[in-house]
Amino acid sequence: MPLALYLLAMAVFAMGTSEFMLAGLLPGIASDLDVTVGTAGTLTSAFAIGMVVGAPLMAGLARDWPARSGLLGFVLVFAAAHVLGAVTADFPVLFATRVVAALANAGFLAVALTTAAELVAADRKGRALAVLLSGTTVATIAGVPAGSVLGTVFGWRATFWAVAVLCLPAAIGILKGVPAGPVRGGESHRPALRAELVRLKSPRLVLVMLLGALVNAATFASFTFLAPVVTDVAGLSGLWVSVVLVLFGLGAFVGITVAGRVSDHRPGPVVALGGPLLLLGWPALAVLADRPAALFVLVFLQGALSFVLGSTLITRVLYEATGAPTMAGSYATAAFNIGAAVGPLIAAASLDTALGDLGPFWVSGLLVVIALLVAFPFRSVIAAGRGTEVLR
Template sequence: MPLAVFVLGLSIFALGTSEFMITGLLPGMAADLGVSIPDAGLLISAFAVGMVVGAPLLAVGTLRLPRRVTLLALLVVFGLAHVVGAVAGNYGLLFATRVVSALACAGFWAVAASTTVSLVPTARRGRALAVLVGGLTVANIAGVPAGTVLGQHAGWRSAFWAVAALTVVAAAGVLALVPRTTSTAPARVRAELRVFRNGRLWLALGVIALLQAMVFATFSYLAPLLVSVDGLSESGVPVVLALFGGGALVGIVAGGKLADAHPFATLYGSLALAVAALVTLAATDNAVVAVIAVLVLGAAGFAANPALNIRAYTIAGGTPTLVGASTTSAFNVGNTVGPWLGGTTIAAGLGFASVAWVSVVLGALAVAALTVSLHLHRRTEVPAQVPESQPV
């Protein structure tokens, strides 16, 4: 495996740590900036909005640009946004830096994926992309808890400085190890856009958004939920976030093995386990039970991701570029809507446990949308021709 692929995975680790570390920093950020925890939670949504907008636009806009130059430019923008965020004296400026960071992150994802597959033979593309996406998983296991510990002991701004430093390391690696490559394929924007006439694709993207919103309506407020409702100590929050990340890793591995042959069964099973965990979180005030539920939520929520992507790419057929960017956008629509809905119920005085009930409702909507998708699949797909997409 080329070292450049691992460098790109390291870069995704830095980007992913930034995207999700706000969860563990919310109480300190809210207190320092003089805003409520729901308002601080909107910083997560700000990042997601930037990803939603940036992914499809930059996927098209960077098709013909030199990849290494583009990767470096996006890392520079990302790093500078974190420097500004680390010294931001008010909530508005910090909010703006999160949007800018997300735009750079979205563009980097698009270019890094195309660069990764160009660096390896066709038979090794899956493994190479696994290294790339593995950076995000490791961010959840190690980067987010580390950022939380750093924030608790040295202030939330120190976590932003740490991400900026990681970005410098990633940029140096890209400069040294990523070869000068360009996109040789012509930009087939019209062909890519035609697939969006298919209503089944929009339904698949809707399921992605609902399932992601289900997870992040609760995940975004885990720290105050576990501390205020379940009696967990603040020092225990990083450990629980690491458990969530560990569950996510197990879920991705298991979901990846099941999704090719049984995408719908994988999705229904993941949703069932996630909803059960969320009901438990909403109903319990026992820290041990809550921690177990968080572990299950991480595993179940991320186990669905491979199947969600498979459904979208199966419908896309031979036009994957914009669909890939659109799945990124759909995931981040969920990242935006989920924390906003959870914050709304907290602001309404319903308590931190209410976010889990919000997630349960979103999970029920995801099941309904998935059922419609399965019905259309059975009407339009021929199982004998596409065995990897057979519902069971």
């Protein structure tokens, strides 16, 4: 894999730390800004909504920019949003900074995903995606738990400052590792923006985007609200939240590594095996969450299954959007973050029901059920590897 991919992954690490870090900071933010934990949880959805809207918007804006210039600009805006978030005492302002940061993150990922796909052979997009998104899984293993500890000891604002600082080496890496000129194919061979947007009418593309969104909605529905499960259901101290986040991140790293090996050529078996196992895991967590040992094991397994399945489906988006070379990354980013926006919103509503803190696990199970029901009639399409089959 090219060195530039690993440098891009470093920037994804900083952004992934920000996207996921709220899972361990919600109680502190809620207390400091005098809002409920459910309201604080909408910050995750705000970020995801900004990613959904920003992915095609920013990709369209940046499609005529050199890749390096676009990537660098998005990283600097992302850092500035975190500086403002670290100093504000007003929840609406913090909410707005999350949206701005998400727009920058969306633009970065849209360009980075497309750039990554162009840096490797046509049949290795899954491997390139795995390297790029390894920054996300390392964020869940190291960045997010470290942010949780930092937030517990010094307050949640310290974590925002830390993310802003992380953007500096990421920016240097982009300057040093990404070519100055356009990377995403030759300008003379690039289709018009309208032609790329027309790809969204493809039933195959819509199908894999929908499935990716549903699986990631299930992931974020539970991941966002892990902290109160650890402290209130399992009865552990706040520092154990970091341990649980590390376990989820380790599982995610395993899952995305496996996906990088098989998603290019064997997506069918991944969905056929991983889908039912993922489905069983969420209600198992709901039933066994009060037992720390079971909680630790199941969180690791669900992290692995969520990312092997989700990453495989997002790779399928890149293959189905091959006719949109500058916008394919934005479609993949949007699919991932539609789920990240919807999942926490539904899960937050479940907190006020009789299910309480365990509600998000049941919501995740329901979302996976829907994904499997949608996928079953089109299993031959999903199993087609690099999008060679026709949707029927």
